[in-house]
Amino acid sequence: MAAASGPNMAKVKTRPGPATHIRNGEYSAATRALALGSYFISGCMAINASQFLGAPLYLINENWYNSWIAFTKQSWGLLTTSMTQCWAPTVVRVSGHKSIRGELLRTIDGNLLSNFPERMILIANHQIYTDWLYLWWIGYTNGMHGRIYVVLKESLRRIPVIGWGMQFSQFIFLKRNWEADKDKLAAHLQKLNDAVAPMWLMLFPEGTNLHPDTRKGSKKWADKNKIPDMQHQLLPRSKGLQFCIQQLRRTVPYVYDCTIAYEGVPTGEYASEIFTINAAYFGGKPPKSVNMYWRRFDIWSIPVDNARDFDNWLRARWLEKDQLLDNYQKTGRFPADTGVDELPNGRKRRGAGYIETEIKPNKWYEYLQIFVPVGMLAFVLYMFYGGLPKQFMKDVGQRAVEQSQLEGPENLEQLINSAPRIVEVDSTNASTVGAPSRIKITNQTPAAAKKAIKKLGPRQSGVRNPKSKAKSVAGQAVKTSGKPRKLNAKSAADAKPPKLDAKPEVDAVSKPPAISHRATNRSAGEAPKNLETKHETNASRVKVAAPTKLKSVSNPKKLSTRNVGSKASGPPVAPNISLKSPPKLAGKSIKGKGVPVNEKENIPPKKLEIKSKPNDHHTMKQGMPSK
Numbered sequence: 091m092a093a094a095s096g097p098n099m100a101k102v103k104t105r106p107g108p109a110t111h112i113r114n115g116e117y118s119a120a121t122r123a124l125a126l127g128s129y130f131i132s133g134c135m136a137i138n139a140s141q142f143l144g145a146p147l148y149l150i151n152e153n154w155y156n157s158w159i160a161f162t163k164q165s166w167g168l169l170t171t172s173m174t175q176c177w178a179p180t181v182v183r184v185s186g187h188k189s190i191r192g193e194l195l196r197t198i199d200g201n202l203l204s205n206f207p208e209r210m211i212l213i214a215n216h217q218i219y220t221d222w223l224y225l226w227w228i229g230y231t232n233g234m235h236g237r238i239y240v241v242l243k244e245s246l247r248r249i250p251v252i253g254w255g256m257q258f259s260q261f262i263f264l265k266r267n268w269e270a271d272k273d274k275l276a277a278h279l280q281k282l283n284d285a286v287a288p289m290w291l292m293l294f295p296e297g298t299n300l301h302p303d304t305r306k307g308s309k310k311w312a313d314k315n316k317i318p319d320m321q322h323q324l325l326p327r328s329k330g331l332q333f334c335i336q337q338l339r340r341t342v343p344y345v346y347d348c349t350i351a352y353e354g355v356p357t358g359e360y361a362s363e364i365f366t367i368n369a370a371y372f373g374g375k376p377p378k379s380v381n382m383y384w385r386r387f388d389i390w391s392i393p394v395d396n397a398r399d400f401d402n403w404l405r406a407r408w409l410e411k412d413q414l415l416d417n418y419q420k421t422g423r424f425p426a427d428t429g430v431d432e433l434p435n436g437r438k439r440r441g442a443g444y445i446e447t448e449i450k451p452n453k454w455y456e457y458l459q460i461f462v463p464v465g466m467l468a469f470v471l472y473m474f475y476g477g478l479p480k481q482f483m484k485d486v487g488q489r490a491v492e493q494s495q496l497e498g499p500e501n502l503e504q505l506i507n508s509a510p511r512i513v514e515v516d517s518t519n520a521s522t523v524g525a526p527s528r529i530k531i532t533n534q535t536p537a538a539a540k541k542a543i544k545k546l547g548p549r550q551s552g553v554r555n556p557k558s559k560a561k562s563v564a565g566q567a568v569k570t571s572g573k574p575r576k577l578n579a580k581s582a583a584d585a586k587p588p589k590l591d592a593k594p595e596v597d598a599v600s601k602p603p604a605i606s607h608r609a610t611n612r613s614a615g616e617a618p619k620n621l622e623t624k625h626e627t628n629a630s631r632v633k634v635a636a637p638t639k640l641k642s643v644s645n646p647k648k649l650s651t652r653n654v655g656s657k658a659s660g661p662p663v664a665p666n667i668s669l670k671s672p673p674k675l676a677g678k679s680i681k682g683k684g685v686p687v688n689e690k691e692n693i694p695p696k697k698l699e700i701k702s703k704p705n706d707h708h709t710m711k712q713g714m715p716s717k
Contacts, residue, residue: 123372126177133169133460134251137162140463141258156287160236163259165460167235170223172457175450178376182224184445185426186384190346192431194384194442202447204232208288209341211334211389214348215323215411216294218362220370221350224380227449228348229290237288241330243298266297268329275330279337289342291334295326295404299362317405322415326408328401335394345387349411351418353379380449383414383424 144158174180184202186194195203214225222240229235240256244265247253256263262278264271282289298304304324312319319325335345352361354377361377370376387407393399418424427441451457 119372122177122374126173126371129176130169130173131251133165134255136461136464137165137169138251138255138258139467140165141255143463143467145258159258159260162236162255163238164236166255166259167226167230167238168451168457169460171227171230171449171451173371174223174227174376175448177372177374178370180376180449181379181446182227182449183379183381183423184228184384184442184447185382185424186442187386187425188427188429188441189386190384191427191429191441192439193386194445196442196445200447201452202228202231202445204228206232206234206346207344208234208237209285209343210290211331211338211342211345212290212292212348213295213331213345214292214350215408215415216296216299217323217350217352218299218365219367220365221294221299222292224350224382224449225292225348228382230451234288234290238290238292239282240292241294241334264330271330272333275333276337279334283338283341285341291338291342293331293334295328295331295408296324297327298324300324300360301362302360305360318409320408320412322412322419323408326404328397328404331404332394332397332400335389335392339389339394343389345389345392347385347387347407347411349383349385349414349424351381351415351424352377353381353422357419379446381418381424 140162141159144155144162147155147158182202184194190206193205195205197203212225214221226235226238229238239260239262241262241264242256244263247257247261247263249256260278260281262275264275282291300323308324309319311325317325335342352365355361355364365375365377393403414424423444426443428443429441431439433439
C-alpha cells in the first residue's frame with residue numbers, strides 16, 4: 091500500500107482522473123506537450139553537446155574532465171528543476187531527525203538551504219519514477235547537484251540522448267546479477283573513492299518503485315524467507331548497499347536516509363499509478379506536496395563486515411521507515427525536530443521543524459547555464475568565420491542558378507547573341523562521314539543561329555558540356571576583328587593578304603573561324619559541287635566578298651587553274667578538286683562600306699587561306715583580291 095496524504099484523504103472516494111482528462115482541454119494538453127518536449131529535448135541536446143565538447147579534456151587532465159562533467163550535471167539539475175517549476179509545480183515539505191539538527195535551514199525568503207556534507211551515501215525508499223528528481227533538487231539546495239552519482243538498471247543507458255548523458259555523467263548501471271555486476275561496481279567505486287572529491291552516491295535499495303506487481307514479488311520473498319513484510323514499501327536488497335559501504339567507508343563518514351511520501355494518494359492505492367510522468371508533466375497533475383524525512387547514520391556504526399548482520403540492520407531501518415509512512419497516512423505529516431543543542435563555543439543549534447518551499451531555482455535566469463557552452467561555441471565560430479555559412483549557401487544557390495540556365499542548347503541564347511559567326515551543319519545523311527556536298531560560311535542572325543543549334547543537338551554542334559561556356563562558344567562562334575588597310579598601286583603587287591584575327595567569344599585561345607557543312611544525300615565518293623564564301627562587315631568589321639562559284643573539273647585527278655598564280659588543293663580525305671580562278675573585280679565598291687578597288691590596275695588576287703577546325707574534313711585555299 092502506498093503512503094496516504096493525511097486524515098482528510100479518507101473522505102476522498104475516487105482518485106484523480108487519468109492524465110487524458112485535463113481540465114483545460116485537449117488543445118491545452120497539446121500545447122503543454124509541445125512546449126515541454128521542445129524545452130526538454132533542446133536542453134538535453136545542449137547538455138550532450140557540452141559533454142562532447144569537454145570529452146577531450148579526459149586525455150589532458152582527468153580532474154579537469156570531472157569538473158566539466160560536474161558543470162554539465164549542474165545543468166541537468168537546473169533543467170529538471172525549471173521543468174518542475176513550470177509544468178509540474180509542487181510544494182516540498184522537509185523535516186528531519188535530531189541527528190541532522192543544524193543541517194536543514196530556512197533562508198530569509200523562505201527557501202530551503204541544506205548543509206549536508208560533501209561526501210555521503212544517500213538511500214531512500216522508491217515510490218514513483220520521479221523520486222530521484224526531487225532528491226536531485228535537494229542536492230541543488232546543498233550546491234551538490236553537479237556531484238551526484240546514481241545507481242540505475244542497465245536498460246536505462248540505451249535511451250537516446252538521456253542515456254548518453256547518463257553515461258557521460260558516470261552513472262553506475264547494473265544488470266541485477268551480482269556475479270556480473272560486482273566487478274563493474276568495484277571499478278566505478280574505485281574512481282569515487284577520493285577523500286577530497288565531492289560525491290553523493292544515490293541508491294534505492296528496493297531496486298524498483300512501489301507497484302502492484304512489485305508489491306506481490308516483495309510479499310512472495312518475505313514468505314519464502316519467513317521475515318515480516320512491509321506495508322507501504324518493498325523489502326530492501328542489502329548486498330549492493332553493503333558492498334558500496336565497504337568500498338567507500340574510508341572516505342565517506344555518513345549514510346543519509348530519506349523517507350519520501352506524496353500527498354494526494356488515496357488509501358489502498360499506489361503513487362506510481364497516479365503521479366506518472368505523463369500525468370504530472372503533460373497532464374498538469376503533479377503531487378500536491380512532496381514530504382521528506384531525513385536521518386543520518388555514522389558509517390562506522392553500521393555492521394558492514396557481516397552480511398547477515400548488515401541485512402538485519404538494513405531491514406530494521408526499513409521497518410522504521412514503514413512505521414513513519416503509516417504515521418504519515420494518519421496525520422499527513424512526518425515528525426519534525428524542534429530541539430536545541432548548545433555547542434561548546436556557546437552557540438546554539440536548533441532543529442528546523444517543517445520547512446515548506448516550492449521546487450524552483452534561486453534565480454530565474456539560472457536555466458541559461460544549460461545553453462551557455464553551445465552558445466559560446468556558436469559565438470566563437472561566428473567571430474572567427476564571420477558570415478561563412480551565409481556565403482556558402484549563397485554560393486550554392488548561385489551555382490544552382492547557373493546550372494539551370496545552361497541546361498541544353500536552347501538556353502545558350504546569351505552566348506549566341508554575342509557570337510557574329512555561327513557554325514551551321516545540315517547532315518541530311520548522317521551515315522556519310524567526311525564528304526559534304528555543300529559548304530557554306532555565312533553571318534547569321536542570333537535567332538537563325540539559335541534555330542540551327544537546336545536542330546543540331548549538343549553533340550553535332552560541339553556542345554558536349556553545356557555547363558562550360560568557353561567550350562561551347564569556342565566550338566560554335568568566333569569574332570573577326572580588324573580595320574581596312576588602304577592599298578596604292580605601288581604597294582598593291584607586294585601587298586600581303588590581310589590577316590583575319592579570329593577570337594572566340596569566351597576562350598582566350600585564338601581559334602580559326604568555324605566552317606559549317608551542309609551535306610545533302612550523296613555517295614561517299616562525290617566531290618563538292620558548290621563552294622561559297624561570303625564575308626560581310628559592318629562599321630567595325632571588314633567585309634570581303636570572295637569568289638562566289640567554284641566548279642569542279644570532270645577529271646578529279648588533274649588540277650587546272652585559269653588565273654595566274656592561283657591554285658587550289660583539297661585535303662586527302664575528299665577527292666581532288668580543280669577550282670577555277672575568280673573573276674576580275676572592276677572598280678566598284680564591295681557590298682556595304684567596303685574598300686574601293688583601283689579601276690586602272692588589274693591587281694592579281696592574293697591567296698587567302700582559311701583553315702577549318704581540326705575536326706573538319708577540308709582545308710581550302712582560294713585566291714582573293716587584295717584590298
